[in-house]
Amino acid sequence: MMINDTTLPMKLNANARDEAEDLPANETIWVFVLGDMSVFSMFFCMYIYFRNSNLELYQQSQALLNLHYGSINTLLLLASSWLIVIAVAALRKGEIRLCRLLTGGAFLCGAAFSILKVFEYHEKINAGISFESNDFFMFYYLLTGIHFMHLVTGLGVLGYLYFTFRPTESATAEQVNNFELSAIYWHMVDLLWILIFPLLYLMP
Amino acid sequence: MVWLLLMVITGASWMLGANHSILFTEPAKEAAVLLLLAFFKVRLVIRYFMEVRHASILIKLASEAWLIVSCVAIVALSFGVSSS
Numbered sequence: 001m002m003i004n005d006t007t008l009p010m011k012l013n014a015n016a017r018d019e020a021e022d023l024p025a026n027e028t029i030w031v032f033v034l035g036d037m038s039v040f041s042m043f044f045c046m047y048i049y050f051r052n053s054n055l056e057l058y059q060q061s062q063a064l065l066n067l068h069y070g071s072i073n074t075l076l077l078l079a080s081s082w083l084i085v086i087a088v089a090a091l092r093k094g095e096i097r098l099c100r101l102l103t104g105g106a107f108l109c110g111a112a113f114s115i116l117k118v119f120e121y122h123e124k125i126n127a128g129i130s131f132e133s134n135d136f137f138m139f140y141y142l143l144t145g146i147h148f149m150h151l152v153t154g155l156g157v158l159g160y161l162y163f164t165f166r167p168t169e170s171a172t173a174e175q176v177n178n179f180e181l182s183a184i185y186w187h188m189v190d191l192l193w194i195l196i197f198p199l200l201y202l203m204p
Numbered sequence: 205m206v207w208l209l210l211m212v213i214t215g216a217s218w219m220l221g222a223n224h225s226i227l228f229t230e231p232a233k234e235a236a237v238l239l240l241l242a243f244f245k246v247r248l249v250i251r252y253f254m255e256v257r258h259a260s261i262l263i264k265l266a267s268e269a270w271l272i273v274s275c276v277a278i279v280a281l282s283f284g285v286s287s288s
Contacts, residue, residue: 030263034270041274048281071218075211082207085253187253194245195278198238202221203282204231 029181033188036150040143040192044199047139051203054135061136062203064129069120070201073113074193080109081190084158084183091171091179099179100165106186107158110151117148143196147189154189157182206252213241235282243275 051058087102124130124137131141161179165171171179217238220227228234251257256267 026259027263030259030266034266037270037274041270041277044274045277045281048278052281052284067218067221071214071221074214074218078207078210078214081249081253082210085207184254187249190253191246191249194249195242198217198221198242202217202238204224204234204238 026177026181026184029184033184037188037192040146040195043139043143043146044195047143047199050135050139057134058136059204061134061140062200064124064127065140065201066120066123067201069116070197073116074197076109076113076116077190077193080106080113081187083109084186088180088183091176094170096165096169096171099171100162103158103162103165107155107162110155110158110186110189114148114151114155117144117151140200143200147192147196150189150192154182154186157185206248210245210248213245217241232283236279239279239282240275243271243279247271 083102083106087099087106090096090098090102129137131138161182164175220234220238224231224234227237250267250271254267256264259267
């Protein structure tokens with residue numbers, strides 16, 4: 001089903017993307033996203049700094065993590081992000097049904113990430129590893145925990161978007177813009193994990 | 205294509221992480237490669253997924269500034285520059 005041209009400004013047309021991002025709401029989401037990413041960068045710097053000062057402890061603790069969980073979760077979030085990229089393109093073309101389907105797929109990938117993460121936490125806690133075990137695990141629970149909260153928020157947004165769209169109706173310009181802003185947030189969740197993954201799981 | 209590249213780099217990083225010293229015997233170099241690959245992936249996500257390549261100059265500059273400052277700080281710290 002095509003979006004009615006009268007409800008969708010030319011700005012949101014796929015051929016006019018250069019002007020589309022000048023919408024004020026887009027500037028606002030970027031203030032939030034870059035601010036959030038900057039806070040994470042500061043945490044990453046602190047983590048590396050303390051890691052250098054007690055390398056052996058961090059390496060021994062890191063060896064207790066399951067690298068494969070981290071890797072699979074990275075692939076899941078990348079897949080989820082990519083589905084949202086295609087969903088945005090579908091929505092701009094007015095293909096609501098396809099957009100909903102892809103959003104559902106992205107949600108499931110995110111949900112799989114969270115299930116694996118909860119399983120990982122459960123495994124660690126059962127092994128007696130907690131926030132207070134040592135500095136490495138303090139960073140581990142802090143970074144992955146804050147990221148997890150972002151992820152759960154994103155899943156809530158994706159779920160909301162999925163149920164808001166009616167496949168039989170055309171999307172309004174506001175809905176398209178809201179979807180684009182939510183997509184930026186969801187990509188940020190992916191982006192943060194892309195950095196957390198090597199820092200906690202891969203560093204030699 | 206971008207997604208495929210992101211998946212391939214993730215797979216390569218996964219292998220590097222699972223087999224330390226396969227590429228470099230010096231941990232500092234290996235750490236730098238892993239972090240630079242991650243920041244390259246981040247730049248792809250920002251430009252192509254978040255569509256910053258089509259965004260206003262302000263958003264482009266702000267996101268590039270975040271990327272450069274974060275990348276330089278984290279990679280430099282991973283070399284132990286600050287503690288030396």
